[in-house]
Amino acid sequence: GAGVSQSPSNKVTEKGKDVELRCDPISGHTALYWYRQSLGQGLEFLIYFQGNSAPDKSGLPSDRFSAERTGGSVSTLTIQRTQQEDSAVYLCASRRISQGAQKTEAFFGQGTRLTVV
Amino acid sequence: GDSVTQMEGPVTLSEEAFLTINCTYTATGYPSLFWYVQYPGEGLQLLLKATKADDKGSNKGFEATYRKETTSFHLEKGSVQVSDSAVYFCALIYGNNRLAFGKGNQVVVIP
Numbered sequence: 764g765a766g767v768s769q770s771p772s773n774k775v776t777e778k779g780k781d782v783e784l785r786c787d788p789i790s791g792h793t794a795l796y797w798y799r800q801s802l803g804q805g806l807e808f809l810i811y812f813q814g815n816s817a818p819d820k821s822g823l824p825s826d827r828f829s830a831e832r833t834g835g836s837v838s839t840l841t842i843q844r845t846q847q848e849d850s851a852v853y854l855c856a857s858r859r860i861s862q863g864a865q866k867t868e869a870f871f872g873q874g875t876r877l878t879v880v
Numbered sequence: 881g882d883s884v885t886q887m888e889g890p891v892t893l894s895e896e897a898f899l900t901i902n903c904t905y906t907a908t909g910y911p912s913l914f915w916y917v918q919y920p921g922e923g924l925q926l927l928l929k930a931t932k933a934d935d936k937g938s939n940k941g942f943e944a945t946y947r948k949e950t951t952s953f954h955l956e957k958g959s960v961q962v963s964d965s966a967v968y969f970c971a972l973i974y975g976n977n978r979l980a981f982g983k984g985n986q987v988v989v990i991p
Contacts, residue, residue, distance in 0.1 A: 794977055805983035806969065813977060854923060856979070866912035866931065866973035871924040 765789075769855050769872035776845055776879055784840045784875045788857030795838050796858075796869065797830060801851040809853075812838060813860065845879045852876050882907040882974045886982035894990050895962055901955040901985050903944075903970035911972040913937075913946050913953040918967040918984070927955075927968070965989045 768787040776782050788795050797809040808822035812832045823829070827845075832838040842849055856869040887902040905911065912931040916924040928937030930946035930953065937944050942957045953970060970982040 796979060798981075806981040808979070811978065819978070856924075858973075858977070860977060866977070868912075868914055868926045868929055869973075869979055870926070871916075873923040 767855055767857050767870050767872035769853075769875050771875060772873060773876045774878070776877070778847060778879055779844055781841065781843045782845055782877065784842075784853050784877070786838045786840070786855030786857075786872060788836065788838070788855070789859075789870055790836075792857035792859050792870070793835065794858040794860050794869075795832060796856045797838070797840050798854045798856070799851045800854055800874070806854070809840070842877075845877075847879045850877055850879045882911065882972060882978070882980050884970050884972055884980050884982040886970050886985055890986035890988060892988045892990065893960060896959045897989075899955070899957045899960045899964070899987065901968055901970075901987070903953045903955065903982060905951050905953065905970075905972050905980075907951075907972060907974050909975055910948075911974040913944070914971040914973070915942070915944055915953070915955050916969040916971060916981075918969065920966070924969065960987075960989045962989045962991055 770785045793814045795812040799807045810830045811819040827843045830840045852874040854874045856871045858869045859867050861867050883906050885904050914929045915927040917927045918924050928939040930937040933948035935946045944953050944955045967984045967986050969984045
């Protein structure tokens with residue numbers, strides 16, 4: 764597609780359930796990022812994938828969070844045993860990695876609004 | 881590590897007023913700098929960018945100049961409109977392709 768696509772756009776789940784959030788990046792973008800944005804807060808980095816390299820998982824807040832990227836394209840963020848504090852908007856972004864020193868911008872999806880009740 | 885600092889608090893101003901949002905950064909090497917805008921209920925959109933020192937990014941009447949000597953990338957617009965009400969994020973991308981964002985500033989323009 765023309766942009767980064769995330770699904771679902773909204774998800775309401777019961778506390779303790781597992782959820783999967785999907786991100787479809789722009790074709791040809793090898794870098795993919797997940798961020799979390801809580802109400803009225805800034806962007807919290809979660810995880811970064813680049814090509815076939817090992818992902819940078821340093822932002823994942825607990826072992827209930829995991830993400831994978833299959834075939835270098837679609838990514839899934841999984842939250843197990845959801846808690847109310849997981850309620851937030853989860854944003855995905857992708858970038859084309861340039862060879863030169865000047866860095867290209869990231870393109871964001873519309874986000875998935877997760878509500879844990 | 882590399883980071884971005886934005887001025888604290890929301891910004892409220894009248895239509896046609898001058899807008900400045902301060903952004904400073906800490907980085908090793910030469911990051912690329914960006915301003916993103918988030919309109920209510922939407923994702924982040926790139927507003928403008930600058931990839932080397934002294935570059936000026938501009939879009940929709942907004943401008944920001946990459947100042948390496950002061951490590952700043954302040955956003956300015958000479959005459960804001962109600963439609964500019966949004967959250968503005970300053971960001972940088974550095975050597976290992978990590979994105980660093982400021983905390984964002986809510987801008988409210990009153991008619």
